[in-house]
Structures are given as structure tokens and as C-alpha cells.
Amino acid sequence: MSWNAAPQVARILHDRATADPQRTAYEFVSGDGGLTAISYDELFTRAMALAAGLRAVSRPAKRPAVLLQYPAGIEYVVALYACMYAGLPAIPAHPPEAWRRKGALSRLSAVMADARPSVVLAPRDLAGSFEHDSVAGEIDARVVTIEDCVAAGTQRHDGGDADPAVLVQYTSGTTRAPRGVVISRANLDSNVAAIAARFGLTPESRTVIWLPPFHDMGLIGGILTPMYAGIAVRLMSSLDFLKRPVDWLRQIADFGATVSGAPDFAYDLCVRRVTDEQVAELDLSRWELAFNGAERVRASTLREFSSRFAPAGFRAEAFYPCYGLAEATLYVSGGHWDPASEKDTAPVPCGPPLDDMTVRIVDPAAQSAVPAGATGEIWLRGPSVVDGHWDRTEPDTFGRLDGVRYLRTGDLGRLDRGGLVVLGRLRDRFTKRGVNYHPEDIEQAAEAALASLRSSAAAFAVDTDDGVRAVVLLEVRVPPDGRADLAQRVRSGVLAQTGLSPDVVVAGPPGLISRTASGKVQRHKCGQRFLAGEYDRFTVDGAGPATVPPDDAGVAAVARVVAGLMAAVCEVDSCATDQSFLEIGGDSLRAAEGAAALQAAVGFPVPADTFLMEVTPDGVAGRLVADASARGLSGHDVRTRLGAPAVPAGVSSE
Numbered sequence: 281m282s283w284n285a286a287p288q289v290a291r292i293l294h295d296r297a298t299a300d301p302q303r304t305a306y307e308f309v310s311g312d313g314g315l316t317a318i319s320y321d322e323l324f325t326r327a328m329a330l331a332a333g334l335r336a337v338s339r340p341a342k343r344p345a346v347l348l349q350y351p352a353g354i355e356y357v358v359a360l361y362a363c364m365y366a367g368l369p370a371i372p373a374h375p376p377e378a379w380r381r382k383g384a385l386s387r388l389s390a391v392m393a394d395a396r397p398s399v400v401l402a403p404r405d406l407a408g409s410f411e412h413d414s415v416a417g418e419i420d421a422r423v424v425t426i427e428d429c430v431a432a433g434t435q436r437h438d439g440g441d442a443d444p445a446v447l448v449q450y451t452s453g454t455t456r457a458p459r460g461v462v463i464s465r466a467n468l469d470s471n472v473a474a475i476a477a478r479f480g481l482t483p484e485s486r487t488v489i490w491l492p493p494f495h496d497m498g499l500i501g502g503i504l505t506p507m508y509a510g511i512a513v514r515l516m517s518s519l520d521f522l523k524r525p526v527d528w529l530r531q532i533a534d535f536g537a538t539v540s541g542a543p544d545f546a547y548d549l550c551v552r553r554v555t556d557e558q559v560a561e562l563d564l565s566r567w568e569l570a571f572n573g574a575e576r577v578r579a580s581t582l583r584e585f586s587s588r589f590a591p592a593g594f595r596a597e598a599f600y601p602c603y604g605l606a607e608a609t610l611y612v613s614g615g616h617w618d619p620a621s622e623k624d625t626a627p628v629p630c631g632p633p634l635d636d637m638t639v640r641i642v643d644p645a646a647q648s649a650v651p652a653g654a655t656g657e658i659w660l661r662g663p664s665v666v667d668g669h670w671d672r673t674e675p676d677t678f679g680r681l682d683g684v685r686y687l688r689t690g691d692l693g694r695l696d697r698g699g700l701v702v703l704g705r706l707r708d709r710f711t712k713r714g715v716n717y718h719p720e721d722i723e724q725a726a727e728a729a730l731a732s733l734r735s736s737a738a739a740f741a742v743d744t745d746d747g748v749r750a751v752v753l754l755e756v757r758v759p760p761d762g763r764a765d766l767a768q769r770v771r772s773g774v775l776a777q778t779g780l781s782p783d784v785v786v787a788g789p790p791g792l793i794s795r796t797a798s799g800k801v802q803r804h805k806c807g808q809r810f811l812a813g814e815y816d817r818f819t820v821d822g823a824g825p826a827t828v829p830p831d832d833a834g835v836a837a838v839a840r841v842v843a844g845l846m847a848a849v850c851e852v853d854s855c856a857t858d859q860s861f862l863e864i865g866g867d868s869l870r871a872a873e874g875a876a877a878l879q880a881a882v883g884f885p886v887p888a889d890t891f892l893m894e895v896t897p898d899g900v901a902g903r904l905v906a907d908a909s910a911r912g913l914s915g916h917d918v919r920t921r922l923g924a925p926a927v928p929a930g931v932s933s934e
Contacts, residue, residue, distance in 0.1 A: 332433030460670030541571030565593030729773025
């Protein structure tokens with residue numbers, strides 16, 4: 281492949297490997313603090329060797345491509361650049377971790393069926409069983425490890441026809457089945473250059489990124505833009521962030537990062553989970569740009585984070601709300617936040633669009649531009665905007681305005697004071713009694729009405745025999761005697777803010793709201809679950825009394841303690857020892873918190889996925905006692921050590 285056909289970041293890596301071979305290209309910090317680094321020269325050499333192997337093992341296909349199944353880390357980065365040098369599009373896909381294997385395999389099967397890759401690049405523990413799993417189906421893909429692939433290449437890759445696509449990013453699927461967004465070399469080159477310019481990156485800039493490389497923000501913003509800009513970058517696992525949010529801030533402080541960011545929920549998580557003692561140990565004074573995107577940006581989150589971490593040197597003006605989507609490669613608009621300009625209940629502007637990005641606000645029904653300041657669908661045109669999707673593009677993906685082709689984002693918004701204000705998904709908007717309502721406005725009003733309870737909300741409408749019914753679904757811990765009061769507070773708050781009185785208010789433990797892998801609310805799926813009766817059994821009263829299984833080497837006593845910890849982590853009143861962790865609202869974040877608490881108490885390693893693999897307190901207790909036995913400890917020892925288990929900061933133990 282000619283160097284002229286390679287993406288600019290790949291050519292830049294080659295140039296740096298020649299000019300400054302020993303300089304560190306990427307660092308990856310593990311959960312235990314171990315640091316792995318790779319130089320420009322080593323990265324280039326390994327990527328070229330792997331590129332040769334990829335070309336050698338790639339099976340004939342209509343459009344050859346490589347599905348990446350490695351977890352975040354140095355190997356993932358090597359594989360990404362190897363695909364560029366081989367001229368084969370890379371398809372980043374979230375590896376099906378064991379704790380969410382059923383759901384992960386379902387999504388991965390859909391991606392495989394749509395993309396039909398010629399190579400699946402996976403670590404050995406997954407590659408060995410991948411071809412025998414239902415996920416592979418009848419798709420003719422060669423499943424190989426990096427080591428096997430390198431062994432198959434006899435020399436550095438010297439050419440071959442390169443696909444004009446560099447990446448195929450599969451969308452999160454908030455409103456429809458995931459689609460493969462085809463990112464060309466021109467798209468990628470344009471967007472990484474624009475991000476570097478907008479962020480003001482210089483050789484002195486430094487960044488810390490925990491965002492998954494399987495999504496556009498972590499991939500384009502966290503891995504490829506730093507290479508283009510030539511800045512120091514330290515990567516970390518998203519699971520490590522979820523397990524200990526303070527680790528992200530510690531890395532920013534220790535590395536002297538000037539740029540870092542995440543979706544809004546991550547800042548909120550730091551506010552809730554980082555202790556005063558931990559804040560006192562941080563120095564965030566060099567953090568100049570804290571980008572916030574990928575989901576709704578809340579002014580309340582920006583204010584709370586700024587106030588919470590001001591003692592550590594964080595400045596509110598560092599916040600940088602931004603908007604983007606895979607179909608625009610990543611970045612569309614962004615700008616620094618003015619804390620004095622916005623109320624907490626008003627949408628936060630996401631800054632001006634890129635200079636070469638044309639943004640039009642369009643009436644989707646009339647296919648015509650709306651007056652200045654009015655709300656409509658966001659349409660885009662520019663060099664970062666893709667031409668279509670992998671193998672198929674739906675008719676409503678693009679539209680024409682004044683004879684010019686634009687991407688239809690499916691997002692509602694308006695242009696206001698030079699900034700783009702994003703209001704939500706067009707498909708999520710609903711009409712009741714002739715009035716249009718935006719779910720985000722309803723959700724924000726509901727959460728504001730329950731501010732003291734720290735809730736999460738999803739609003740949607742369903743068609744029933746009685747007409748359209750507006751539903752507010754809440755993840756919230758409700759006081760036992762507060763059920764009626766909660767519903768009234770929500771209805772009153774939503775009515776005052778939006779003019780809508782919800783027909784149904786559903787409340788229960790965390791885990792009720794359907795979300796994509798990247799955390800976006802799937803309102804349509806929530807509606808389907810509501811109509812199917814899946815929410816009927818959830819109440820605000822919490823779980824029933826615990827049951828005690830027969831004792832076995834102290835397992836029953838340990839299980840009772842674990843049940844209490846599960847309840848505390850999931851913020852429910854109680855948990856039975858045979859009750860599913862997932863049933864009471866458990867997820868990866870809470871599993872990591874629970875495992876960390878157990879590990880601190882018992883004094884030996886407890887894997888982060890323990891709660892998700894063993895599911896019930898009985899199962900977790902059995903595993904703890906078995907692991908203790910392997911270390912020469914008894915069930916009584918475990919019980920004694922768990923007499924007063926550590927509870928994660930910010931989680932009530934009541």
C-alpha cells in the first residue's frame with residue numbers, strides 16, 4: 281500500500297518512528313497501578329508485522345475487514361494501526377465479557393451478520409472458542425490472535441489494494457439496530473485535525489483517557505487525535521474507572537494532564553463517589569479542558585463537579601460541552617462553558633460548529649429550513665461527514681436542502697447565540713393533546729423534583745387503547761412511606777416545567793432503564809418493556825426479607841453479610857441471599873464497587889466481576905469461602921473478616 285493512501289495518523293506514526301524512535305507513543309495504566317508503554321518505533325514495527333499477517337490470513341470476501349475483539353490496552357492500539365497499514369477497515373467491537381456474555385453476544389452477532397468480516401482478531405482465551413460459539417454463525421471469518429497472525433506474515437507488508445474505508449464504527453443503537461458507519465481516510469484526517477485545533481493542543485498538552493476504544497469518543501478522541509497532535513497520552517480501562525472513579529482524577533493529577541473528558545454521568549459519579557479525603561490529595565490545577573459529550577450535558581452536573589473539586593484546583597471554565605456522532609466521524613461542535621450564563625434547568629449549548637461544518641436546522645416533515653432560533657432536526661454537511669453505512673444505507677439517512685445533500689442526524693436542536701443546542705432524539709419526541717414534548721425536558725424536570733433522592737429518569741410515550749400515555753420511569757431509592765409522595769412530586773415538577781402531567785410514574789431500583797453499551801437511554805426499548813408488563817412487578821418498597829440457606833463452612837453467615845452489602849451498593853432496602861444481583865439493579869459499576877468492598881474486608885483479591893458471575897449472595901459467599909480455602913483460610917476466617925465490611929464511599933449502609 282502506498283504511504284499516500286494511508287490515513288494521516290498512520291503516516292505521522294511512521295515519521296515519528298523515524299525521527300524520534302524511542303519516544304513513548306502510548307502508556308496504559310492497569311488497575312493495580314502497573315504501567316505499560318510502547319515507543320513510536322516499537323509500535324510502528326509491531327503494527328507493520330501484524331499488517332503483513334492480516335493480509336496473509338484474510339479470507340476472500342466481498343469487502344474484507346477486521347473485527348477487533350481485544351480489550352483496551354497496548355495490543356488494541358497495535359491492532360488498530362496494523363489495520364491501517366494493511367489497508368483493511370477496522371471494526372471496533374466491544375469484547376463479550378463473561379459477566380454480560382448473553383447480551384454482548386446478541387449485539388456482537390448482529391454486528392457480525394451485518395459486517396461479515398474476513399478476520400476476527402481476538403486474544404487467545406476468546407479466539408479458541410469463538411468459532412464454535414453461536415456468535416460466529418455461518419460467517420466465514422478467520423479467527424486469529426495477534427501472535428498467530430504475525431507468525432503468518434513472512435515479511436513486512438508491501439502493498440495491495442487499500443479499502444477507502446479506515447474504520448467501521450457501529451452505532452450504539454438507541455433508536456434502531458446498530459449500523460456500521462464507514463469512516464474514510466478523508467473523514468478521519470479532517471476530524472482529528474479539527475479536534476486538535478479546536479482543543480488547542482500543543483506539544484506541551486497531555487491527556488488521560490479511560491473511554492472505551494470501541495466507541496467513537498475513545499477511539500477517535502482518545503487514541504488517534506493524540507497521535508496526530510503529538511501529545512503524551514495515558515490510557516486506562518473503563519472498568520477501572522467505574523470501580524474507582526477517583527483513579528481517573530488521580531491519573532490526571534499524577535500525569536499532569538491538561539485535557540481529559542467523558543460523558544456527563546462520569547462527572548456525576550465522581551461527585552458522588554470521591555471522598556473529601558481523596559479530593560484533598562488531588563491537584564487538578566493543570567486541567568485546562570474537560571470535555572463533556574456523548575450524552576446530554578447537564579448544567580447541574582457541571583456546577584456540582586466544579587464546586588466539589590474547586591479545592592483541588594479545578595476551574596469551572598475548563599468545562600467544554602461538545603456534540604458529535606459517529607456519522608460525523610466524532611466532533612461537530614464544542615466550546616468552553618460560561619458558568620454565569622446558564623440556569624440548571626436550561627439546555628447547555630455545545631459551542632459553535634467546526635468552521636468547515638455546515639449545520640442547518642430543518643423541519644423534518646417539510647424538509648425545509650426553520651427560522652433562526654427555532655427548533656428542528658440537525659442536518660450536517662462537511663468533510664468529516666460520512667458517505668453512508670457498511671453495505672447498506674437507509675433512505676432517511678440523508679436529505680436534500682436547496683439541492684445540496686446533508687446528513688440527517690435524527691437529533692433535535694437549534695442554533696442559539698452562535699452555539700448548537702441539542703435537545704434530544706427526533707424519534708423520542710412525542711405528541712399528546714396536540715403538543716410536542718421532548719423526553720429530555722421531562723426527565724430533567726422529574727430528576728429536579730427528586731433532587732434530594734438523586735434519581736435517574738427515562739420518559740417515553742406508549743400507544744394504548746386509551747390513547748397516548750406519557751410514562752416517567754425512575755431509578756431511585758424510595759423511602760418506605762414515600763411512594764405516594766414521590767409520584768405527586770414528580771407529577772407536580774414535570775407539570776410546572778413542561779406543562780405535561782405524566783399518566784404513569786414507575787419507580788424502582790437501579791437497572792430499570794434500558795441503556796446502550798455506552799450508557800445512552802433506549803426510550804423505545806423502555807416503552808416495549810412497559811407494554812410487555814416487565815415493569816409491573818417493580819415497586820418503591822424494596823426487596824423482601826432475607827432467607828437463610830443451610831450452613832456450610834460458614835457460607836450462610838457470609839452470604840447474609842454479602843446480601844447486606846449488595847443491598848447497600850444497589851441502594852435498596854434489603855436483599856435475599858438467593859436473590860439475583862441483577863434483579864435488584866446491579867450493573868458493572870455496582871459490581872466493581874461491591875468487589876472492591878469485599879476485597880478490602882477479606883484481605884485477598886476479589887475479581888471485579890464476582891457479583892455478576894456468581895449472581896446471588898449465596899453464590900458470592902461460596903466463591904469467597906472457596907477462594908479463602910485455597911489460601912489456607914476457613915469459612916470462619918472469612919466470616920470474621922466480614923464482620924464489619926467496608927462500604928464504598930458515597931453508598932449508604934443503612
